[in-house]
Amino acid sequence: MKPKDFKYVDYLWDDVKAESLKDDQVELFLYRSNILGADLRITNYGGGNTSCKTIEQDPLTNEKVEVMWVKGSGGDIGTLTRAGIAGLYTGRLRDLKNVYQGLHDEDRMVGLFNHCIYDLDSKAPSIDTPLHGLLPFKHIDHLHPDALIAVAAAQDSEKVTKEIWGDTMGWVPWQKPGFDLGLQLEKCLNDNPGIRGIVLGSHGLFTWGDTSYECYINSLEVIEMASDYIAKKTEANGKVFGGQKVESLPADQRKEKAAQLMPTLRGLCSSENGMIGHFTDSDVVLEYINSHDLEKLAPLGTSCPDHFLRTKIQPLVLALSPDEDLTDQEALLAKLEPAFDAYRDEYKQYYETCKHDNSPAMRDPNPVIIIYPGVGMFSFAKNKQTTRVASEFYINAINVMRGAEAITSYTSLPRQEAFNIEYWLLEEAKLQRMPKEKPLSRKVALITGAGGGIGKAIADKLASEGANVVLTDIAEDRLKEAVATYPSDTASYAVCDVTSHESIADAYKSAVLEFGGVDIVVHSAGLAISKSLLDTTEKDWDLLQNVLVKGQFDLSKQAVAIMKKQNLGGDFIFIASKNGLVSGPNNVGYGTAKAAQQHMARLLAAELGVDGIRVNTVNPDGVIVGSKIWEGEWAEGRAKAYGITVEELPAHYAKRNLLNRIIYPEDIASGVFALAAILDKTTGNIINVDGGMANAFVR
Incomplete structure (x- = not known):
């Protein structure tokens, strides 16, 4: 087919780019992998694997040997690099047939892959390695396209395969990935010489070629043919998923309902482990969740192992109407808690x-995918990337169900087969090898004044310790620049004026829709006005009170409503000042506001402790370098009060503390982290981060 002829997949091959890589077949294979992974209709994040075979020089014998380069365990073809692949002697891998003892021997075989390693910098070989190694082709793609899994999961899948591709495609029934499945692929090829690929029942697709480009084109053509077949069947059938049963709310109302509900769902999903949320109301999702067939299809679960490993075997469908009143929390929990139980x-x-004698202990029994007809789909997992990917995989499953239902009817894996994959000892070993979670993993922090200075330093610290962070500020340009410094799935931003109730509400709504809720609120937004009593205007006074005090009050009130829905406790950390404790000249407005912040923290700590919500304060002093409030009139005012120049302020403040140390925004951030992650039995406290100011000692 010509590139322009592809209708259901993206043709992304760049001849100029490929030409520049022609002398390095491994780099060309990586390029092919990346462009295949860029199209989620072809394979989702972490799904499928690709390989190529080259002739290399054996470092021990100097003989020419064939080496297979294949995606390693846990990688993603869309972002695959050399660091994520394994290089194995193809001959040694095939020699493993001499020692393989049958299906009971599968797990031992994975350990033997290490005896086949050619490249000592290899990533750990995946369970699919023999599926590539036992086939003779130089370039192989193993993909999970929605259209192919629809064929693979359809009733009479083998018959449908023949109807679409005739004798040009092989078909192998469902079998758990492993060495024996590689033998089945080899047998299928030997029985059907000349085929261009193999459909794996309930699983996916294998295609190949003599060159990287031929393999790429072959994969796209096979997927295109399946997609076209399904499209024609769907058009002939008329109704999709039995037609619409529930009418969606308008888009803005769907978002509003989701924001109202997500903290409650997050709390229920976090009964064993804290969870981060994701919401989607795409057209694909709404077509499925509003349909007559949802009741029939959702309990069947997903068919492809890559899907249900990330989404759990089936979703939870909420028995809530789109116009359900979600404001009565007690009535809402009366409906939701029995459903979760x-x-x-x-x-x-x-x-x-389904468990076996040696099965790992049962994992978290809470749902990953939650469906609210008429509103959208929620997912909850340990971090944002995992929950977003789970949502994407369930959307793949929706596409599979639509296609399979159009072809004949959808079939899922038997529960025992699904369990054998989910609780496979090799899968458990992979989970055990994952890095230890960071102290603030599974937490969501909202930080005001985070466009720069102390607020940005706090966001940086909390994010580096595992938290998802929502940066707020009044300057969107600063926020965009700040958020761009974080890895994907870590941070979001919301323009927020803390003097506006509506603006604060919008910021929390943004945090809830992005991450599911909020656990930590840091009020760092501020300003400083240094004037004598007679020079302080009513406008100065009101501005300080509105930003520092009223803003803190409203931030706290709205966050507590969310935290109580979650029932997971929470943390407030207010950035006050040494000036709230120490009397000084030309400081009546600022010092009074800071003192009010400090006492409000004590009052809230006394009130909210029963809900597991802790409230603490960090008092900085003299954070001149990198702090926004030291720009302009405040610095000039303080310099005047101390009878020095602005340029002399950093040295002045460093010399006057007991440790003679300059205080940086990062030092304040460390104080916030200590209160949020280490001092977990502390509330109503004040931590001075000022180098030691005796007149600011709390006691």
Whole structure:
């Protein structure tokens, strides 16, 4: 086919780019992998794997040997680099057929892959390695396209495969990935010489070629043919998923409902482990969740292992109407808690029924995917990337169900087969090898005044310790620049004027829709006005009170409403000042506001402790370098008060503290982190981060 002829997949091959890589087949294979992974209709994040075979010189014998380069365990073809692949002697890998003892020997074989390593910098080989190694082709793609899995998951899948591709494609029934499946692929090829690929029942697709480009084109053509077949079947059938049963709310109302509900769902999903949320109301999702067939299809679960490993075997469908009143929390929990209990009980029954003597302990029984007809789909997992990817995989599953239903009817994996994948000892070993979570993992922090200075330093610190951070400020340009410094799925921003109730509400709504809720609120937004009593205007006074005091009050009030829905406790950390404790000249407006912040923290700590919500204060002093409030009139005012120049301020403040140390924004951030992650039995406290100011000692 010509590039312009592809309708259902993206043709992304760049001849100029490929020409520049022609002398390095491994780099060309990586390029092919990346462009395949860029199209989510072809394979989702972490799904599928690719390979190529080259002739290399054996470092021990100097002989020419064939080496297979293949995606390693846990990688993603869309972002694959040399660091994520394994290089193995193809001959040695095939020699493993001489020692393979049958299906009971699968796990041992994975350990033997290490005896086949050619490249000592290899990533750990994945379970799919023999599927590539036992086939003779130089370039191989193993993909999970929605259209192909629809064919693979359709009733009479083998018959449908022949109807679409005739004798040009092989078909292998469902089997758990491993060495034996590689043998089945080899047998299928030997029985059907000349085929261009193989459909794996309930699983995916294998295609190949003599060159990287031929392999790429072959993959796209096979997927295009399946997609076209399904499109024609869908058009002939008329209704999708049995037609619409529930009418969606308008887009703005869907977002509003989701924001109202997500903290409650997050709390229920976090009964064993804290969770981060994601919401989507795309057209694909709405077509499925509003349909007559949702009730039939959702309990069947997903078919492809890559799907249900990330989404759990089936979703929780909420028995809520789109126009449900979500404001009565007690009434809402009366409906939701039994539904969650039933889901957990069903999962426990699934585990008990299917477990083996050596199965790992049961994992978290809470749902990952939650469906609210008429509104959208929620997902909850340990971090933002995982929950976003889970959502994407369930959307893939929706596409699979639509296609399979159009072809014949959708079939899912038997529960025992699904369990054997989910609780596979090799899968458990992979989970055990994952890095230890950071102290603030599974937490969401909202920081005001985070466009720069102390606020940005706090956001940096909390994000580096695992938190998802929502940066707020009144300057959107600063926020955009700040958020761009974080890895993907870590941070978001919301323009927020803390003197406006509506602006604060919008910021929290943004945090909830992005991450599911909020756990830590740091009020760092501020300004400083240094004037004598007679020079302080009513406008000066009101501005300081509105930003520092009223802003803190409103931030706290609105956050507590969210935190109580979550029932997970929470943290407020207010950035006050030494000036709230120490009397000094030309400081009546600022010092009074800071003192009010400090006492409000004590009052809130006394009130909210029963809900597990801690309230603490950090008092900086003399943070001149990198602090926004030291720009302009405040610095000039303080310099005048001390009878020095602005340029002399940093040295002046460093010399006057007991440690003779300059205080930086990062030092304040460390104080916030200590209160949020280490001093977890501290509330109503004040930490001075000022180098030691005796007149500011709390006691």
